[in-house]
Amino acid sequence: MSNPFLFLEYEPAFESLGDDYYDVVAAASFPLHILRFRNDELLLKLGIDPQPTQDQDFIEAFGKFESVTQFLAMRYHGYQFGEYNPGLGDGRGFLYGQMRGIDGELYDFGTKGSGTTPYSRHADGRLTLKGGVREVLAAEALHRQGVRTSRCLSLIETGEKLWRGDEPSPTRSSVMVRMSRSHIRFGTFERLHYFGRADLIKKLLDHVVEIYYPHLLDSGDRFVAFYRELVQRVATLAAQWMAAGFCHGVLNTDNMSITGESFDYGPYAFMPTYDRTFTAAYFDYGRLYCYGNQPLICRGNLELLQRPLSMVADSDSLKQALDNFFDYYRQAYQELILKKLGFAEGQVSEPEELIKLTIDLLKDNTVGYHDFFSQLREGFTPLWRDDETEILKNIGDLKHLVPWRHLYCHHLQSLSGAEMEQMKQTLQQYNPTTVLLRTAIEAVWEPIAAADDWEPFYQLLNHTPLRVICWQVRSLFKL
Numbered sequence: 001m002s003n004p005f006l007f008l009e010y011e012p013a014f015e016s017l018g019d020d021y022y023d024v025v026a027a028a029s030f031p032l033h034i035l036r037f038r039n040d041e042l043l044l045k046l047g048i049d050p051q052p053t054q055d056q057d058f059i060e061a062f063g064k065f066e067s068v069t070q071f072l073a074m075r076y077h078g079y080q081f082g083e084y085n086p087g088l089g090d091g092r093g094f095l096y097g098q099m100r101g102i103d104g105e106l107y108d109f110g111t112k113g114s115g116t117t118p119y120s121r122h123a124d125g126r127l128t129l130k131g132g133v134r135e136v137l138a139a140e141a142l143h144r145q146g147v148r149t150s151r152c153l154s155l156i157e158t159g160e161k162l163w164r165g166d167e168p169s170p171t172r173s174s175v176m177v178r179m180s181r182s183h184i185r186f187g188t189f190e191r192l193h194y195f196g197r198a199d200l201i202k203k204l205l206d207h208v209v210e211i212y213y214p215h216l217l218d219s220g221d222r223f224v225a226f227y228r229e230l231v232q233r234v235a236t237l238a239a240q241w242m243a244a245g246f247c248h249g250v251l252n253t254d255n256m257s258i259t260g261e262s263f264d265y266g267p268y269a270f271m272p273t274y275d276r277t278f279t280a281a282y283f284d285y286g287r288l289y290c291y292g293n294q295p296l297i298c299r300g301n302l303e304l305l306q307r308p309l310s311m312v313a314d315s316d317s318l319k320q321a322l323d324n325f326f327d328y329y330r331q332a333y334q335e336l337i338l339k340k341l342g343f344a345e346g347q348v349s350e351p352e353e354l355i356k357l358t359i360d361l362l363k364d365n366t367v368g369y370h371d372f373f374s375q376l377r378e379g380f381t382p383l384w385r386d387d388e389t390e391i392l393k394n395i396g397d398l399k400h401l402v403p404w405r406h407l408y409c410h411h412l413q414s415l416s417g418a419e420m421e422q423m424k425q426t427l428q429q430y431n432p433t434t435v436l437l438r439t440a441i442e443a444v445w446e447p448i449a450a451a452d453d454w455e456p457f458y459q460l461l462n463h464t465p466l467r468v469i470c471w472q473v474r475s476l477f478k479l
């Protein structure tokens with residue numbers, strides 16, 4: 001059986017823009033290739049049957065880099081912690097190829113840890129195995145919580161010794177392949193602005209609208225229409241992170257995708273208790289990218305993007321489009337928190353007070369952010385509607401609990417019996433059973449580091465019952 005990755009119909013969309021936007025690079029060769037993770041769910045999205053796909057196929061394509069495509073290190077700059085950095089670009093990765101999913105969308109395979117490029121700046125071009133494990137886990141956890149995110153297709157251990165300041169060293173190496181909706185970043189446009197290339201900005205914008213926003217092709221000013229929709233997508237993404245209790249950690253403009261998708265999971269963390277100052281990156285001394293700042297930072301990054309875009313689009317219209325950011329954010333955040341509380345869309349007519357009281361309760365007590373919602377999911381019974389003292393009765397003596405229970409019960413009383421039944425499902429769908437707190441990640445990493453024991457890693461990933469995947473395979477291939 002031939003390797004499906006070498007026979008995919010790759011579509012060189014980004015490559016066709018020409019070499020103003022990238023450098024053709026070669027992959028490193030590694031002393032060892034052990035496949036540590038393969039994402040069969042993504043194969044289904046590409047129309048590839050996982051069953052005959054061998055581990056060796058992944059290794060050949062995404063570890064040894066046998067390929068039918070050219071590898072492109074994408075050029076970009078970015079604002080990092082507020083400072084403009086013109087020395088960026090893919091320094092340890094490249095665009096491996098682009099292909100259509102069965103949904104008709106164009107996807108990227110992008111590598112991380114695949115060797116040096118002209119943008120490596122004296123660094124080694126590598127990814128630590130722990131870094132790869134962390135990125136796989138984050139992407140899958142966020143995906144399961146409904147966050148619009150890139151996902152990892154494969155992680156291969158590569159047998160080199162790496163030296164890092166933030167991991168006990170030498171540490172193990174890996175190479176990852178990520179599937180994302182695009183690796184074009186805000187910083188891709190910022191670089192073109194830096195060089196004063198309005199022509200290249202226009203060409204790239206035409207490409208972005210054509211490929212990623214085709215429904216806007218007939219809009220009056222399609223560049224402004226693209227920006228308007230991007231504002232909404234990024235505001236929604238920020239709301240998804242906030243509801244998931246997730247702190248991305250490095251919201252530089254080179255880590256912001258023009259499709260409004262979340263990606264690059266380096267020093268991220270899920271917060272244990274509600275704390276707006278919770279900060280993921282140890283080097284973020286000023287807490288610039290703390291949990292509570294994320295919406296504001298996203299808005300700020302969108303504002304910075306107006307500089308390159310205004311070289312080819314009306315700047316007043318761009319400014320106006322950004323005015324809607326916090327309306328979009330608030331609406332998306334409210335909907336998500338209501339779902340975490342078990343309510344379906346439209347069931348709570350004036351949700352502001354309930355949401356405020358819920359956040360006050362989480363903020364002013366030491367109850368875990370995820371634990372609170374887990375207890376709702378586990379404890380829920382339709383009887384709560386008749387007796388508010390039964391609601392979360394074992395959670396302990398919390399500040400704001402009495403008024404919170406009263407208000408929650410009031411909203412339950414407006415639901416029908418059928419809606420109360422549906423509530424259980426909503427609570428289960430929006431509140432995951434496993435949360436990726438730092439302790440959970442360390443509990444997965446320690447056995448790998450100490451005894452090369454990968455079982456806890458696979459267990460943490462294996463939420464989706466096998467029968468669901470089998471069913472998907474069967475229905476896809478009409479078995």
Ligand SMILES: Nc1ncnc2c1ncn2[C@@H]1O[C@H](COP(=O)(O)OP(=O)(O)OP(=O)(O)O)[C@@H](O)[C@H]1O
Pocket residue numbers: 088089090091092093112119120121123124125126127250254255263264265266
């Ligand atoms: N070990 C390394 N070798 C070479 N370049 C690196 C290395 N680590 C980071 N870089 C470069 O530093 C910049 C910032 O890194 P950052 O951690 O945001 O991105 P990344 O994680 O490498 O990649 P991505 O944003 O695609 O997930 C990027 O240009 C990246 O390519």
Ligand SMILES: [Mg+2]
Pocket residue numbers: 254255264
């Ligand atoms: Mg990055």
